[in-house]
Amino acid sequence: MFQLMKGRVSFWKVAGTVIFMILQVLTTLYLPNLTADIVNNGITKGDTHYIIIASGKMLLTSILVVLASFSNVFLAAQVSQKLGQKLRTDIYQKVLYMSNDEFDQVGTSSLITRTTNDVLQVQNVVMMLLRMMIMAPIMMIGASLMAYQKNAQLTQVFLIVIPILAIVLGIIMYWAVPLFKAMQQKTDRLNLIFREGLTGVRVIRAFRQDQYEQKRFGQANQDYTHNAEKVYSIVAAMPPIMTLIMGGTNIGITWLGAHYIAQQSLQVGNLIAFMTYAMQILMSCTMLAVVFVVVPRAQASAARIRGVLDLQSQLQEPKTSSPNPSSRASLEFRKVGFRYQQAEKSVLTGVNFQAQAGQTVGIIGGTGSGKTTLVSLISRMYDVTTGAVLVNGSDVRQQTLTEINTQVAVAFQKAILFKGSLRENLQYGNSEATDEQLWHALAIAQAQDFVQAAQGLETWVEQDGSNFSGGQRQRLTIARALVKEAAIYVFDDSFSALDFQTDARLRQALRQDPRMKTKIIVIVGQRISTIADADTILVLDQGQMVGCGTHAELKAKNATYQEIMQSQIKGGVN
Template sequence: MFKMFQNLRNHIPYVCTLIVLIFAQIICDLYLPTLMSSIINNGIMEENIPYILRFGGVMLFVSGFGIICAVIASFLSAHVSADLGSVLRSRVFRCVESLSLHEFDNFGASTLTTRTTNDIIQIQTFTILMLNMMLRAPLTAVGGIILAYRQDKGLTVIFAMAFPVLVALIAIVMGTAMPAFKHVQTKLDKVNLVMAENLKGILVIRAFNRIDHENRRFDYANSDLTATYIKANQIMSFLLPGFMLAINAIVLFILWFGSIRVNTGEMNIGALTAFLQYAVLIFSNFVMFSIMFVFLPRAQTAAQRVSEVLETRQEILEPVIAKIEENLKGVVEFRNVTFRYPGAEQPAISGISFLARPGETTAIIGGTGSGKSTLVGLIPRFYDVSEGKILLDEINVKDMAQKELRVKIGFVPQTAVLFTGTIADNLRYGRKRATNEELEYAAKTAQAADFIAETENGYDTMLSEGGGNLSGGQKQRLSIARALVRHPEIYIFDDSFSALDFKTDAALRAALQKETENATVFIVAQRVGTVMNADRIIVLDNGAVAGMGTHEELIKSCGIYQDIVSSQFSEEEMV
């Protein structure tokens, strides 16, 4: 938990001011019972009205000053805790952005969302309580015991008997509640997972009439979370009533033994009143301190989960000295590349070697699961190769800074990904300083200009989450236009034409051929018609190269390629 507080270094002046204000408030609180004792003994008992009025005014001033200090301290603690939450959210977000795909999959989107939101809120809540109570409760207890001891030494024995009981109560409840709240966070992850899957898969759920099934699935996860939460809070529910019972018993003992001492003349009424006020002050602060412990198990669990993300050891590391050529040509070479997903027994691709030059188009084709997307995903270092090398202009991509490497690549993913905002905003995602003319030219090349013109606001048309108000083909064309806006040296089209009709596909490929004539182009595709004009076609089978060459060469020499072609064309068309 205290690792989280290391992020408060920039708020040390606020924390120091907070400590001063709390210290001033404690002094005011501890001074009030002494004033009350003096008023009772020297004012009320002596019927001295001027004395009562004078010291009563002092009490009002001290009380008012303490309240002002408390309000300012509360404001500062809220400010510091909110800033801590902001810093942690920013750090977690940036850490998630830098995770490799394998590390991201290990956590899962639902739990990362929970850790960025709910978990950090738990840490914020605990921080407010800690800043207010961590110092106030111990200092009030120490100061109160000293001043109570000055009022009467005999009654302070009650404190010595009460404190071990209260500490034991806290220890028992905390030891039982900590594991329970850890389970709560896990169950919350499950609810978020079911909810996220339902939101993403709503069309499939409705198409297969699985709404009732998904309702039952959510109800089960929700009920499981509720039951776990109730169990955890039932444990915590013993804490405050237990404290109140103990405090009332302590007050009763003080009144009982204090009245005996007053009757015997060993103690005056003012001292008993002050002692009773000190006892209430000490133990009421102890109750507030215990409330902090109510939130401690949740905050501790949340801090562990946030730390797991922040302390994740990244698999893909930046080189010590990043190398990148300013005038990158775009020559890509695979040298005996093998890649194995972490934990997998068999490599996804193995022994891949080829050379791709600017002005050439390299197509990758093969059956489902043959390793096509894995192969092109290694170029921008979404994963690092297990064996072999990938060279970019004779430089190992591992020796290049990821940011500098990826700025040279225009990547169009298998599933078109768009963001909330205008069409122009999404196109400028490729290059934020692109002019309107460049956007229009890229859209025209990607065969997207026509449907953009038909929208009400053209390039200023707002897209819903994930581009939900566009068809699959429209989203793919915008994804391609986004890559074109970047004017990269290397283009990677990962099965980016699958949602296009044959006419649009042909027109798009013709336009791309002109636009990318000086770039190195990689195309992953299922359609032979998309790749048959490529300079080099790599046929993959179970992660290995089954054939490599032009369409004419492979149609004669590669059986797997012949099977793919025959499944898509008639014998007349193959000739």
């Protein structure tokens, strides 16, 4: 946990917190001494003047306690909240640059838990450490010395009380700590099921699986609740036990103190001060126990956060950027092979093809043939296992991710839109795009009509674009990709929700646009009609490129392509 604090908290604020806490403890320890003086030298002797002066000192000391406590809490809150802010920012930045493999390795629900609940646990414990962890040992040592000073013989009570307290607290920690650690994993599980239920609510309703999902969520919720009930029931036993121990301690001190007062070896004021110091000692032990109970849970959270921050990305940035030798758009796959981590066999093997500026590459194949994986290698969402992918004449592994993302624009099959105005969504790839450029992209994407029918570029987009149909969302994401100034435009099955007529008009607009004639267009399609007019068509089957050529060439000679044609269009495609 202290590794997470390094570089994320202010040393001077932490030092200030410690200084003000020490001042608070010292002034708090001085108060019982003033009480004893008032009783011994003022009340018993009837000296009103002494009582007034000592009361004034007590008032000033109390004011110092309040000011020191306020300053300590203020600085500790700043340190802990700033730490939480920086941790959330660091995790978010880390996630943005994760490869798809790493993202899948951690999981969306777990990342949400680590960014919210785990960070909250860490910052709360840091706040506790800067308060209780500093206060408890200083208070315990100081109160012990002051109590010994008042009466050394009465301190024998602690030889009985403190071991009993230690045994009780040890038993509580033994049972509570593992349960606290388990709560984070159970929170992950609860978030996972809840998130799946939210994102898949339409599927759940369509298949009438609402009862099953409710049961699944109920089991996870009940499991979390039972764990929480156990741990908080155990922790809840601490206050009454502490009250009992403190009450017994007061009885023992009062009983022994009364004997010493009767023997005139102890003053009444000193007995009152001793009882206060005894309570401070026991409270310090309790505070330490609370810290030791909560810290393991925060330590588990810190380890989970560190697991994300220390995750080594498989996409290593080159130390020195390799400049592109070619100013013209070009794309080349050289004997490319790819295998997912821990997969038994490769997803792609021996893929070879080239494309130059002004050309369109179509990719087709059956489900699971590796189409999406292939285009993901262009934008370096994964790194090739064997071979090389060259963009504009340079290996993508020799270019920074920023350079690659600048040269490649992607429209995915799953249309993702962000909450905000349509203008903000379209300018996602080019923040300086003018209205004219935005409307031009919408016209190519065949989205101009329904956008004009709404509120134009100021049309409001709900989360995930839920106020648009599937086809409209796809056309808007295509327009967003076209707004970006790139060398290669990848459409990963992003025409799947379009009807044949809209699909044909969109592809015709792409071919006729002057700007796109200097770019490379890569289209992944399920339908022959979507990629039939491409300059080069790649046919994939179980990760292997089993065909490469024009529609006419593949139609005449490629068996796999012919099978796809026959399955889609009766009599074939001319």
